[in-house]
Every structure is written in C-alpha cells, then in structure tokens.
Amino acid sequence: MKTIAILGRQPALGIAELESLYGAEHVQPYGSSACFVDMDSSEIAFERLGGTMRLSKVLNELPNTNWNDIENYLLEVGPKHAETIDGKLSFGISVFGIPIPARKIAKTALLLKKAIKQAGNSVRMVPHNDVSLGSAQVLYNKLTAKNGWELLVISDGKTAYLAQTTRIQDIDAYSARDQARPKRDAKVGMLPPKLAQIIVNLAASATEPRDEIVVLDAFCGTGVVLQEASLMGFGVSGTDLEPRMVDYSIENMRWLRDKYPDKTTYLRIELGDAAKHTWQPVPHIVAGETFLGQPLTTLPNGEHLSKIIYEVNLLHHKFLENIGKQIKPGTRLCLAVPTWRGKHEFLHLPTLDHLTDIGYTRTRFKHVNDEDLIYHREGQVVGRELLTIIKN
Numbered sequence: 001m002k003t004i005a006i007l008g009r010q011p012a013l014g015i016a017e018l019e020s021l022y023g024a025e026h027v028q029p030y031g032s033s034a035c036f037v038d039m040d041s042s043e044i045a046f047e048r049l050g051g052t053m054r055l056s057k058v059l060n061e062l063p064n065t066n067w068n069d070i071e072n073y074l075l076e077v078g079p080k081h082a083e084t085i086d087g088k089l090s091f092g093i094s095v096f097g098i099p100i101p102a103r104k105i106a107k108t109a110l111l112l113k114k115a116i117k118q119a120g121n122s123v124r125m126v127p128h129n130d131v132s133l134g135s136a137q138v139l140y141n142k143l144t145a146k147n148g149w150e151l152l153v154i155s156d157g158k159t160a161y162l163a164q165t166t167r168i169q170d171i172d173a174y175s176a177r178d179q180a181r182p183k184r185d186a187k188v189g190m191l192p193p194k195l196a197q198i199i200v201n202l203a204a205s206a207t208e209p210r211d212e213i214v215v216l217d218a219f220c221g222t223g224v225v226l227q228e229a230s231l232m233g234f235g236v237s238g239t240d241l242e243p244r245m246v247d248y249s250i251e252n253m254r255w256l257r258d259k260y261p262d263k264t265t266y267l268r269i270e271l272g273d274a275a276k277h278t279w280q281p282v283p284h285i286v287a288g289e290t291f292l293g294q295p296l297t298t299l300p301n302g303e304h305l306s307k308i309i310y311e312v313n314l315l316h317h318k319f320l321e322n323i324g325k326q327i328k329p330g331t332r333l334c335l336a337v338p339t340w341r342g343k344h345e346f347l348h349l350p351t352l353d354h355l356t357d358i359g360y361t362r363t364r365f366k367h368v369n370d371e372d373l374i375y376h377r378e379g380q381v382v383g384r385e386l387l388t389i390i391k392n
Helices: 011-022 067-082 102-118 135-140 171-179 193-204 224-232 243-259 302-324 350-354
Strands: 003-007 027-030 034-037 052-061 089-096 123-125 148-155 160-168 214-217 235-240 266-271 285-289 332-341 360-362 382-391
Touching: 003 011, 003 148, 011 027, 011 034, 011 052, 011 193, 011 382, 052 135, 052 148, 067 102, 067 148, 067 160, 089 102, 102 123, 135 160, 135 171, 171 193, 171 224, 193 214, 193 224, 193 285, 193 332, 193 382, 214 224, 224 235, 224 243, 224 266, 224 285, 235 243, 243 266, 302 332, 302 350
Parallel strands: 089 123, 089 148, 214 235, 214 285, 235 266, 285 332
Antiparallel strands: 003 034, 003 052, 027 034, 052 160, 148 160, 332 382, 360 382
C-alpha cells in the first residue's frame, strides 16, 4: 500500500467515501482511524475529500508496536533522513492506534531533535501537547513543505507503520466557505462543508467531474451541497420549498462564483416542492440533505415521535417516487436523511425498508455497514443517515 489516509471523527464515513471514489479493491481499513489506499497520494483528489484529514506516504513497516523499539528506530533513521533536507527542518510526531501518553511522545521528539542536531542539522520541533498534532499545527508550521516533517506512527494493535504526511486539510478554506458565506441560517440546520463533500462523493462515485454533469440538490437550503459539488467541477441545480432558502442559495452561489470564478458553475436554483416538482434538466446525480423534521433536544414520547416520523417519512416516500419517474435507471443518489437516537438504537425512516418497492437498490459498501453511515454528535437526538441508492 502506497498511501495511508488518516480519517475524521467518524472514520466509517471517510472509508465509504474512499471506497466510492476509488473502488473497494484499492482501499483497506487499518486500525480505528486509518485506511490504506493503493494509490500514490498525488493521484488522490484530496481537496474533494471530506472524510480524510491527512494523506501520508508509507515510509516503512516498524519492527513491532513497542514504543521503546519504535523510539530507537526513529533515533537511528531520523538523523540520516534529516541530512536530505535543505535548510532548517521543522518536525513533529503524531501517533494513531498505540495507547501511549503524550508526554512519552514529547520525550521521543526531544530525543530525536537532539540526535538530528548532533548530526549537524538545524532543526525545530513542534511542541507536543497531545498524542497527535492538530491540523492547524501541521498547516501553520508548514510540516508538509520540503523542509517539514510530520512523522506518523500508525498501528492496528498488531503491526505498526511509519509514514510522512503529504497533505493536510485546509481548515482555513473550510472555515471561509462556511463562516464567510453571506447567507447562513442556524434555524434550518448547519450542514458542515466536509459532510456535504462526503454526500456528493457517495452520490457521484467514480464519475469524473465535468460541468455538463448535473448534480441536483432537491432540498438545497442555503446551498452548501451545491457549493461543494460546484467546487469539485460539477454543474449543479437546486430546489427548495422555502423562497427564502432559494434566495439564500442564489446569493451564496454568486458569492462563491466571485471567490472562485474558474471553479464554479450552476444551472438553476428555483422554488420547488420535492414531492411534486419536475426538474429540468434531468439530473445525472442526486445529492443532498433532505428535510430532517422537527428539531429536538430530547426524544419525545412514543405517540409524538411516531407522528414526527410518519410525517417526515411520507415526504421522503413521495420525493423518491416523484424523482424516480424522472431520472434514468442507474442514476445514483446520496441523501442525508433523518434518524432518531432511541434509548438503545437509532430509529430509521420506514421507507428505507421498502426501497425496492419504489424502484431503488441500496448500495452496500464492502468495508462499512449501513448502521455506520450515520453522522451525529454526542447528545444529538436527530442524526443524519447517509442513504446511497441507485435507481433500478
């Protein structure tokens, strides 16, 4: 395996995204937070990945998972590799999958700094306050530059690898696309751009982005999915039942087009009831977050909850029937649909058990299960289930 991807907070989402884009045969989960990808990192479209925090090149398999042995290995090979660096070397160490306190990693880093310095090389160590460096530390200390290193020690508990970070998510770019948009509305829910990227990638699969390939978001809200699909190179169109949301999406897409004039294109954003609307042009890909229902801070009693689920489920059933009459067989959809955290398990839309009856087949991933594809945070009652289906 050439590349190790370090995955985000919910690794299953990143694994499904990589599998969807590059094929299950090129992807192999490793440990709890990483994934091997049998491709050079330069071949991976990193900017469009929402579920991968870092890409790294594999340097070597380590002798074992014992930290003392790993430390000795780093002290042996580190100074030799440092000799190839022009100028002052900046470095840090991040560990994934080995239960070790941060202070011990910091001690190893200090010893490595001393060894590199004694070998005659100028070196600076990024301070270690945790077992792994944050994205901001890697980004702002330029550890992916020619004279930078983020050394990764990654383990599945049985084996361990040494890798070097080659790409890191640009947190400033994500923040700008999220926080700096002219129109935002917390009341309708804030879809994170990273999650929007995952949704588009699960829907688009291996489709090569081109502006004549239309991605539809039938519940476009403030336009986050349209924004991310457009930045990938797809043509986009959107509808929403709420006039204010249509106006917001249009203004946000204009802002995005001014900011990235060579990267964005959209065809049409208009008012439309997803249960009845006729879309023109007919989309090639359908991606988006649907109506999640009533915002909840606690789980309602049985009768109230049953009513909420019934009403939201009816809308989804009508939407899938409506769009199914318009799209071509083989069209792929990824929809972030609501799921409710019950006392013991998540509660799902009843329609999901009857997809074949309305003309769809649910995509099954090799390396993750359906129940893993739920985006949620601790204490959140309503989560987002990523439903990937294909029109029969």
